[in-house]
Amino acid sequence: MKYIPYGRQNINEQDIEAVIEVLRSDWITQGPAIERFERAVAEYCGTKYAVAVSSATAALHIACLAAGLKPKDILWTSPNTFVASANCGLYCKAFVDFVDIDSRTYNISLEKLAEKLKLAKKKGKLPKVLIPVHFAGQSCQMKEIRELTKEYDITIIEDAAHAIGGKYLGQKIGCCAYSDMTVFSFHPVKIITTGEGGMITTNCKDLYEKLMRLRTHGITRNKSQMEGEPHGPWYYQQIELGYNYRITDIQAALGLSQLKRIDEFIKRRHELANRYNNALKDLPLILPWQHPDIYSAYHLYVIQLDTQKTTKTRRYVFEELRKRDIGVNVHYIPVHTQPYYKKLGFKEGDFPAAEEYYSRAITLPLYYDLTEKEQDYVIDVLKKTLL
Numbered sequence: 001m002k003y004i005p006y007g008r009q010n011i012n013e014q015d016i017e018a019v020i021e022v023l024r025s026d027w028i029t030q031g032p033a034i035e036r037f038e039r040a041v042a043e044y045c046g047t048k049y050a051v052a053v054s055s056a057t058a059a060l061h062i063a064c065l066a067a068g069l070k071p072k073d074i075l076w077t078s079p080n081t082f083v084a085s086a087n088c089g090l091y092c093k094a095f096v097d098f099v100d101i102d103s104r105t106y107n108i109s110l111e112k113l114a115e116k117l118k119l120a121k122k123k124g125k126l127p128k129v130l131i132p133v134h135f136a137g138q139s140c141q142m143k144e145i146r147e148l149t150k151e152y153d154i155t156i157i158e159d160a161a162h163a164i165g166g167k168y169l170g171q172k173i174g175c176c177a178y179s180d181m182t183v184f185s186f187h188p189v190k191i192i193t194t195g196e197g198g199m200i201t202t203n204c205k206d207l208y209e210k211l212m213r214l215r216t217h218g219i220t221r222n223k224s225q226m227e228g229e230p231h232g233p234w235y236y237q238q239i240e241l242g243y244n245y246r247i248t249d250i251q252a253a254l255g256l257s258q259l260k261r262i263d264e265f266i267k268r269r270h271e272l273a274n275r276y277n278n279a280l281k282d283l284p285l286i287l288p289w290q291h292p293d294i295y296s297a298y299h300l301y302v303i304q305l306d307t308q309k310t311t312k313t314r315r316y317v318f319e320e321l322r323k324r325d326i327g328v329n330v331h332y333i334p335v336h337t338q339p340y341y342k343k344l345g346f347k348e349g350d351f352p353a354a355e356e357y358y359s360r361a362i363t364l365p366l367y368y369d370l371t372e373k374e375q376d377y378v379i380d381v382l383k384k385t386l387l
């Protein structure tokens with residue numbers, strides 16, 4: 001059996017053709033494929049606007065800037081995420097803090113959010129930006145989160161790096177029904193890929209225009225945004241400090257082609273997740289619980305060792321699987337326990353639910369091309385390791 005990773009892309013001939021077509025065209029970046037990709041994602045999610053960028057990390061950064069996050073402002077996110085969800089606050093010189101997770105969904109806990117908001121209000125330390133992370137592809141309870149934050153003027157940016165194609169209360173993730181912006185990642189392990197790439201969706205024209213400028217140096221060619229009169233048709237103005245966070249047409253063409261198959265990708269992820277659910281239900285494991293309001297994109301299939309029922313350690317089980325060429329992984333080391341964040345003042349014990357979850361979690365292989373034979377092998381090794 002060859003090495004089985006925890007996640008990987010599926011590239012077909014049409015994807016390859018789409019990329020080749022761009023390479024043979026006049027535009028390999030800043031051409032028509034980017035706008036087509038943006039329109040297609042906006043339509044798919046049901047938002048007015050979409051802005052494609054070079055990565056989800058770049059997307060999170062400019063989403064924070066567009067939200068007006070300034071030095072000494074406060075950003076809250078989940079500790080159970082990739083470091084990028086928190087680093088975007090530090091890029092803006094804001095203070096970052098975390099809301100501990102719900103032990104069933106592994107997403108930020110509504111109770112802890114409500115509690116923390118009350119305390120922050122008392123201390124005059126309310127966040128300017130909140131970034132809920134849709135862990136493993138399962139949406140946070142956005143309606144309740146919006147309800148809890150609406151009296152405080154907090155901008156909500158959904159980190160949906162795991163979740164494009166998923167649904168919440170019957171609507172697509174990224175529709176921004178209960179948020180200001182949503183961020184997607186197109187890294188190869190995610191649901192669809194552009195190699196590297198990201199996107200921000202929004203329904204707000206003002207945010208859209210800011211994001212468009214911030215991805216390209218803070219430059220505008222739109223007369224209505226300029227000071228004074230344009231000197232001529234060549235004219236542009238830099239009206240704020242932006243970046244080069246552009247995506248290429250080569251990548252956008254790949255993304256556009258991948259998007260055609262997104263529902264098929266997710267359907268297969270569900271089938272494989274259900275196979276795991278059935279095969280693993282009698283083992284000393286906690287399987288991923290699904291909230292009834294949510295249709296997950298199933299980016300990850302995460303199990304936890306049920307430490308009441310087994311004495312085997314996470315490390316032992318992980319190493320046994322790795323020894324047999326199964327590319328298990330762990331998502332995530334709580335961000336606040338990273339040395340960089342400890343230097344900012346966080347310590348172990350600050351967010352116990354995220355730490356407890358982390359101590360028992362293992363991510364099993366799950367991706368479109370995972371065969372049932374490969375999956376059965378993973379299940380078999382897991383059974384032998386645990387029994």
Ligand SMILES: *Cc1c(COP(=O)(O)O)cnc(C)c1O
Binds near residue numbers: 162
């Ligand atoms: C992958 C990921 C990111 C960063 O995405 P890139 O496109 O690699 O920059 C951000 N947040 C979460 C939750 C992720 O999983």
